[in-house]
Amino acid sequence: MARITIDGIAVEVRDDATILEAARKAGIDIPYFCYHPYLKPAGLCRMCLVEVEGMPKLTPACVTQVRDGMVVRTDTPRVKKAREGIIEFQLLHHPLDCPYCDQAGECMLQDITYRYGRATSRFVDEKELFPTKFYGPFIVYEQSRCILCKRCVRFTHEYMAGTDWNVYFRAAHSLIGTYENKEIADYFTCNLVEICPVGAITSRLYRYKVRYWTLEWARGVCRECGLFCSLDYGIRENKAYRAKHNVNSPGPWICDKGYFGFECMNHPERIKFALERRENKLVNVGLEKVLNGITQALGRYKPEEVAFILPSGLSVEDAAGIRNFMDNFGIKKAEYRVGMEDYLPFGSNVDSLEEISEARNILVLSGDISNSYPVIALTICEAIGKGANVVLLTSWDYYLMKRVNNLFCIKPSCEDGAIYSLFSGKWDEFTGLSREEYERLEAFLQTKPMIVLGPRAQEAVRALIVDYAIKNGLKYIILDRSSSSYVAYTYGLFCKGIDSLLEEVKAGSVKALFVLGVDLFREVPNGKLVRDALGSVDFMVYMGLFFNGTARYADYFLPLTELVEEEAHFVNVFGKLTKSKKSLAREYEERSIREWLKLISEKMGKKLDLEVREFKPKFVLVEGNKKPKDIVLSGSGDFEALFEIPFYRNFRYMEGKSKLLEASPEPVLNVSIYDARSLGLSNGDYVSLDIGGPSFKYKIRVFDELVKGVLVADTGFEGFPVNEALNNRIAKVKIKK
Amino acid sequence: MVVDRSFVSEETWAKIEDLMGRYPDKRSALLQVLHVVQDEKGYLNYDAIKWIATLFRLPPAEVYSVASFYTMYNLKPVGKYLIQVCTNISCSITGADEIVRFIEKKLGIKVGETTPDGKFTLITVECLGSCGKAPAMMINKDYYEELTPEKVERILESLK
Ligand code: SF4
Ligand code: SF4
Ligand code: FES
Ligand code: FES
Numbered sequence: 003m004a005r006i007t008i009d010g011i012a013v014e015v016r017d018d019a020t021i022l023e024a025a026r027k028a029g030i031d032i033p034y035f036c037y038h039p040y041l042k043p044a045g046l047c048r049m050c051l052v053e054v055e056g057m058p059k060l061t062p063a064c065v066t067q068v069r070d071g072m073v074v075r076t077d078t079p080r081v082k083k084a085r086e087g088i089i090e091f092q093l094l095h096h097p098l099d100c101p102y103c104d105q106a107g108e109c110m111l112q113d114i115t116y117r118y119g120r121a122t123s124r125f126v127d128e129k130e131l132f133p134t135k136f137y138g139p140f141i142v143y144e145q146s147r148c149i150l151c152k153r154c155v156r157f158t159h160e161y162m163a164g165t166d167w168n169v170y171f172r173a174a175h176s177l178i179g180t181y182e183n184k185e186i187a188d189y190f191t192c193n194l195v196e197i198c199p200v201g202a203i204t205s206r207l208y209r210y211k212v213r214y215w216t217l218e219w220a221r222g223v224c225r226e227c228g229l230f231c232s233l234d235y236g237i238r239e240n241k242a243y244r245a246k247h248n249v250n251s252p253g254p255w256i257c258d259k260g261y262f263g264f265e266c267m268n269h270p271e272r273i274k275f276a277l278e279r280r281e282n283k284l285v286n287v288g289l290e291k292v293l294n295g296i297t298q299a300l301g302r303y304k305p306e307e308v309a310f311i312l313p314s315g316l317s318v319e320d321a322a323g324i325r326n327f328m329d330n331f332g333i334k335k336a337e338y339r340v341g342m343e344d345y346l347p348f349g350s351n352v353d354s355l356e357e358i359s360e361a362r363n364i365l366v367l368s369g370d371i372s373n374s375y376p377v378i379a380l381t382i383c384e385a386i387g388k389g390a391n392v393v394l395l396t397s398w399d400y401y402l403m404k405r406v407n408n409l410f411c412i413k414p415s416c417e418d419g420a421i422y423s424l425f426s427g428k429w430d431e432f433t434g435l436s437r438e439e440y441e442r443l444e445a446f447l448q449t450k451p452m453i454v455l456g457p458r459a460q461e462a463v464r465a466l467i468v469d470y471a472i473k474n475g476l477k478y479i480i481l482d483r484s485s486s487s488y489v490a491y492t493y494g495l496f497c498k499g500i501d502s503l504l505e506e507v508k509a510g511s512v513k514a515l516f517v518l519g520v521d522l523f524r525e526v527p528n529g530k531l532v533r534d535a536l537g538s539v540d541f542m543v544y545m546g547l548f549f550n551g552t553a554r555y556a557d558y559f560l561p562l563t564e565l566v567e568e569e570a571h572f573v574n575v576f577g578k579l580t581k582s583k584k585s586l587a588r589e590y591e592e593r594s595i596r597e598w599l600k601l602i603s604e605k606m607g608k609k610l611d612l613e614v615r616e617f618k619p620k621f622v623l624v625e626g627n628k629k630p631k632d633i634v635l636s637g638s639g640d641f642e643a644l645f646e647i648p649f650y651r652n653f654r655y656m657e658g659k660s661k662l663l664e665a666s667p668e669p670v671l672n673v674s675i676y677d678a679r680s681l682g683l684s685n686g687d688y689v690s691l692d693i694g695g696p697s698f699k700y701k702i703r704v705f706d707e708l709v710k711g712v713l714v715a716d717t718g719f720e721g722f723p724v725n726e727a728l729n730n731r732i733a734k735v736k737i738k739k
Numbered sequence: 740m741v742v743d744r745s746f747v748s749e750e751t752w753a754k755i756e757d758l759m760g761r762y763p764d765k766r767s768a769l770l771q772v773l774h775v776v777q778d779e780k781g782y783l784n785y786d787a788i789k790w791i792a793t794l795f796r797l798p799p800a801e802v803y804s805v806a807s808f809y810t811m812y813n814l815k816p817v818g819k820y821l822i823q824v825c826t827n828i829s830c831s832i833t834g835a836d837e838i839v840r841f842i843e844k845k846l847g848i849k850v851g852e853t854t855p856d857g858k859f860t861l862i863t864v865e866c867l868g869s870c871g872k873a874p875a876m877m878i879n880k881d882y883y884e885e886l887t888p889e890k891v892e893r894i895l896e897s898l899k
Contacts, residue, residue, distance in 0.1 A: 168800040170807040181800040182785050 006072040021063035021074055022050055032076055033085065033114045035199050036151035037064040040254045041160060047092075047151050049114065051084045052076045060084050082118075089119040095129045095174060097146045105201030107214030111149060130174060138185030139664035140258065141194055141203050143178060148202035150176050154194045161255065162190060163383035163405035178202070187665035189376050189401055189649055192261030196247060205244075207262055207661045212236075212243045220585030221248065222566040224260030225315030226653045227375050228485035230572040230580045231256045235264055235565065240586055242267050242566065252574060253355040257376035258662065259653050266658030267564055267586070272547050274590035277559040284549070284559050289591055296558050297605045299541050303514045305332035309503060312338040312495060313519035315654055316486035316595075317570035318579075322614045323596025324518075325493040330608045335497050335512065338490035340525050341483035342457070342500075342731075346491075347464050348482035352452065353576055357477070359384045363451035366394045367421050367467075368459040372401030373649045375481055375575070378454065382406075393446050395420060396456070398644055398672075398714045403707045408446075410439055411709045414644040414732045418463050418630045421455075425463075425470045434709075450476055457483035458731075462628040479575065488573040492620045500526055504535040513540035518595055519562060519654065523551035524647065524718050529725035545595060548657035561592040564655070568594040573619050636729055637694040639736035641677070641711055645725060647718035656718065669716040669724075671700035671737075674708035681737065691715060691724075692736040698724050713737070746790050751779045755794070766795060773806055782813035810864060818853045818860040820898055823877045826863040829870035834886075838874055839863060841888040845895060859895075 005014050006024055013028040020043060025032045035047040045065035052063045055073040060080060075081065092111065100106045132145035150169070155178065158167040165188055166180040180186050186194075195205045217236035224231045224245075231251040236244030242264050247256045266272065276292040277284035300308070308331070310324060316338065328336065339346075352358060358381045372379035379401050386392050386405060394406040397414040412420050416434035423430045424447065429440045453476055455467055464480050471478040490496060497503060506512040508531065522532045536542070536555040544556035553559055569584040593601075596612050603610040635642065650666035653659060671691060673683060683689065683702050690697040691713075700715060708714065713735065717725050744752055754775045758768040772791060777783050783791075783806055785799075792799040806812045813821070822842060826835045839861075843849055846859050853860040869875035872884035876891075883894055 164798055166798065166800040168798075168804045170804050172808045181788075181798070181803055 004068045004070040004072070006068050006070070006074060008074040009077050015068055017068070017070075019068050021052060021054070021061075021066050021068055021072075024068050025052075025063060025074070025076070030076060031117075032063050033118055034064055035110060035114075035149055036153060038153055038156075038197065041153060041156045041197075044152060044156060047088070047149065049085070049088050051081060051088070053078050053081055085118040086120050089115050090123065090125075092149050093119075093123060094125055095131070095146060097129065097131055099147075100201075102210070103144075103147065103201040104204040104208055104210065104214075105147075105198075109201055110199035111147075111201075132177070135179060135183070136206070137180055137183070138187045138191070139661065140187060140191045140206055140262065142206050142209060144202050144204075145177055147200055148176070148178055149200055150178075151199060153197045153199065154178060154203060157193055157197050160387050161193075161380055161384050162188065163386045167194070185665075187258070187650065189257055189372060190255060190380055192258050193255045195261075205262075207265065208244055212238055217243060218585075219246070220566045221250075221581070221583050222264075222585070223570070223572050223580050223582040224256065224263065225485070225565070225572065226257075226259040226263060227377075228482065228487070228575040229253075229375060229377050230485070230574040231260050231377065232580050233260055233264075235585070237566070237585060240589070242586070250580065252576065252578070253377050253381060255377060255380055257380070258650070258665075259376065262661045263653055263659055264565055265661055266547055266655040267567065269548070269658035269660075271549075272658060273549060273559060273561050274592050275561060276591050279557045284553075284556070292558055292560075293601055293605050296543060296602055299557070300331075300514065300602070300606065303541070306334060307511070307513040308333045308516070309335035309337070309497075309507070309512045309514075310495070310516045311340065311500070311503070311518065311520060311522070312336060312486060312490060313654060314338070314340070314484040314486050315572070316489055317568075317572055317582075318489050318617050319570055319612065319614055320595040321486070321489040321493045321495060322617075323599050323610065323612055324495060326610055326612075327599040327603055330603055330610060331606075335503060335506075336490075336495040337497050337500050337503050338484050338486045338495050340500050340520050340522070342460075342527065346461060346496075347468055348480050348487045348491075349468075349577075350477075350479035350575060351471075352477050352479050355381045358382060358452065358454075358479075359388065361385055361452040361477070362390050363446070363449045364390055364392045364454060365446060365451040366392060366399075366402060366406065366454045366456070367396065368417055368456035368463075369396045369399040370458060370646060371454060371456045371481060372399055373646070373652055374457050374483060376401075376649075378479070378481070378575075382454065391446075391449075391451075393443070393451070395424075395443065397709075397712065398646065399456070400649065400672075400705075403705075408442075409707060410435065410443065411707055413642055413709060413712055415633045415635060415642060417458065418460050418633070421459065421463050422466060422630050425466050450474065452477040453479070455480045457481045460630055462630040465628060481575065485572075488577065488619045489617075492617070501528055501531060504528070504531045507535040507539050510538065510540075515539050515542045516545070517542060517552055517556070518545045519547075521546075521550045521552045521656075523723070523726065524656070527645070527725065527731045528729045529723065529727065530729050533726050545598060547655045550657055560598050561590070562598075563588070563592050563594050567592065570594070571614075571617070573617075577619050579617075633730070633732060635732055635734045637734040639692065639694075639734045641713045641735050641737060643691070643693075643713040643715050643733055643735040645715050645717045645728060645731050645733070648716045651716070651718040657720075666716070669698070669700050669719050669722055670703050671716070672703050672705040672708060672714040674710050674712060675704055675706050676710040677713075678702070678704040681739070683739075687739075690738045692738055693724070693727050693733055694735075696727050697738065698722065742794050743790070746787075747776060747779055751775055759794075766797070769795060769797075769802070769805060770809075773802075773812055777812060782816050784814070816853070818858050820859050820878050822859060822861045823864045823867070824861070825865070825867045825869070825873070825875050827866040827870075829866070830874040833873045835863075835874040837888065838876070838886050838891060841891055842895070845892065858898075 011028045015024045034050045043065045045062045050063040051060040053075040135143045158165045219234045234246045234248045235242045275286045278287045392406045393408040395410040412434035420433035542556045543558045544553045545560045566585040570582045600610040648666045687702045758771045789799045792802045874886045875884045
């Protein structure tokens with residue numbers, strides 16, 4: 003520990019602390035631009051100059067380490083003059099356009115100028131102004147406002163394991179941007195907006211919408227993945243305009259899904275009334291009639307003929323409500339595992355993102371982690387930046403494949419087999435790994451890496467890894483496609499998997515369905531089965547925000563609340579609880595899942611208790627002695643295709659998130675560089691994909707890291723029912739030019 | 740990724756190999772390799788930058804950042820003769836502005852432009868280190884000092 007005095011105040015700090023950190027601890031304000039608590043110090047902006055006794059010149063506080071006995075002064079005329087000078091230089095070419103700048107009110111340049119700057123400018127010459135640049139759908143860059151603190155560039159380098167984002171040219175002409183002015187939609191683009199201390203990078207969703215100081219902030223939770231990042235939503239007149247990371251989040255950064263995803267709350271097409279089917283239309287007949295209709299219909303079925311299908315992002319309260327409702331009426335069937343047939347167990351013995359970032363060796367298996375748990379992928383990249391050795395064995399992970407130190411890319415159908423063979427210690431040539439590759443992986447396993455298993459892996463693989471990790475004392479995180487796993491598992495809201503449930507619907511043994519907020523056509527890999535099942539379902543209640551493919555089959559539509567419209571608790575992958583407050587008043591008839599169930603239950607004469615007294619998340623372990631199921635590929639053709647929903651479409655209530663969808667405007671087909679060459683294809687070409695019957699039009703993206711013979715095709719597009727022609731995520735296909 | 744050698748001539752490739760072999764950290768050769776490629780191509784476009792990036796295993800953005808930082812790399816096509824007139828303090832005092840205006844008039848182009856026949860490009864630069872003999876300019880790699888409009892006229896004539 004070192005003891006130093008700043009402006010006469012004594013403070014004790016770690017030996018490797020900087021003067022700026024010490025000052026923050028002592029409660030003394032030293033202005034800064036380029037310093038950021040989560041970035042490495044850079045000493046670029048010189049805003050933090052202070053006087054240190056014994057040093058002839060002023061010194062930047064953010065990069066100067068403390069020494070025991072150091073005496074620092076921030077209140078001398080020299081420091082004052084230096085601050086005024088720095089600000090005057092920063093403002094030389096600044097357009098002073100605060101009146102219409104979106105950052106105004108939360109701008110460090112404004113605040114610091116107000117506090118430490120001169121009141122007037124001595125600059126009389128003409129200012130040089132630069133044009134506005136739009137880098138993709140999310141961010142806009144105003145070069146004239148940029149103070150070149152490089153926070154944004156350092157973020158992309160330190161956390162995103164290098165991207166195209168950089169500084170070009172120099173001095174007054176310095177320009178921040180992407181190579182070749184490419185669009186940037188890189189999963190974590192929103193952090194550039196948040197980290198920029200001035201109005202140089204701002205969000206296009208928020209552009210010119212509302213002034214910062216008119217917003218009130220409401221604490222909420224992002225429900226897009228199992229991290230349940232804690233976010234603050236900027237509210238004005240009962241409407242949300244902004245999202246912002248807050249310190250309760252598991253990590254210092256969030257992803258675009260959370261940042262731009264609140265848009266669905268305000269969407270003009272959102273349904274806010276309970277609807278009943280009349281002939282071929284859902285119409286508003288009044289709440290009473292809807293409730294009567296539902297209760298009467300339910301009375302016709304035996305409990306075993308009723309089932310629930312649950313969304314991801316389920317809150318503890320909703321899960322408890324569903325459980326009590328089911329118990330009230332003896333209903334047994336519910337399923338939350340919608341995106342895949344079986345994926346138990348899940349869970350981890352890692353406690354925080356920080357633990358991931360500190361790991362020296364990480365073995366990442368299967369996919370698609372960056373799509374389903376974005377911030378975990380970002381943290382893995384952070385670890386790479388800190389020198390960790392990250393090995394990835396997968397067939398597809400858009401974000402991580404380009405960033406890890408060692409990539410073992412295999413065919414999608416080999417993924418489970420390869421992982422299984424690695425952990426059971428038996429090499430097998432059918433896994434797509436050469437013996438040499440297998441040995442390298444095995445050697446890496448000997449370093450006791452942290453294991454991160456992606457949501458694509460099936461049950462036997464999951465069980466084997468948990469088993470191995472526990473026996474050998476490894477850290478592991480086993481991820482799940484649905485973020486509801488903790489609560490749904492704890493309340494027993496699962497049966498034998500979505501496929502068998504839909505089979506029962508198809509066969510008529512389940513007649514009445516409650517589908518809560520999921521569009522089955524989009525999320526269930528076996529699209530054929532969904533069509534058959536919904537076609538033969540007798541009675542269906544759909545709860546959600548928007549009308550969609552699944553809602554088309556509903557007899558009743560009940561509007562739900564979302565995000566800060568209800569109070570709720572969530573359990574994240576580390577087993578921790580986060581809370582979302584209710585900050586928006588109900589506008590029409592929208593309610594939470596549990597409130598609807600309570601209304602229905604009471605109408606049927608049974609009280610529904612909604613209070614959650616105690617919640618202890620349960621975690622499953624399954625014996626690790628099963629063999630992975632063989633993957634039977636349907637279709638025919640020379641290519642093996644993996645069908646996945648792309649990042650910018652993979653979220654709840656996709657229909658209402660237009661901004662995010664702009665980053666994924668049309669279905670893309672990723673092709674390996676070898677196949678692209680032999681077929682004469684290049685980026686942006688269109689091909690049609692023949693999946694044995696119908697064919698679908700795709701835009702080509704050549705992806706260098708893919709293995710030969712493998713295609714990765716987007717699904718999840720409106721009016722593009724490719725998965726309705728599939729019965730699995732993987733299929734054999736043909737390409738036609 | 741594989742480097743496509745045929746992007747440059749054999750001669751240039753030999754120079755690049757030599758340069759890259761000189762340093763323990765390959766990256767140290769970046770500035771010189773940028774020069775060598777520019778010498779052959781005349782300027783560094785996105786393709787050239789990308790090619791060099793692959794060679795050094797760096798992100799193209801990084802290489803572009805370096806190339807755009809230094810004014811001696813041309814990111815756009817330039818004429819056969821690149822005229823760089825110094826307009827820094829010593830040259831300004833001794834009449835650089837007049838020289839610039841003279842050349843603009845003589846060639847019928849503005850600073851930053853190239854003559855339609857692709858022969859001359861005119862730009863202004865910071866101190867060329869010839870303050871003692873200001874005003875100064877550079878045409879390609881040659882220095883011309885103590886300039887007057889008459890002297891410039893003669894120089895331009897000789898380059899036709
Ligand atoms: S864009 Fe913002 S964060 Fe990036 S260098 Fe400029 S001012 Fe700093
Ligand atoms: S990482 Fe997950 S919880 Fe966090 S913002 Fe992204 S989608 Fe939401
Ligand atoms: S904050 Fe210290 S130099 Fe920028
Ligand atoms: S100022 Fe022109 S050469 Fe130095």
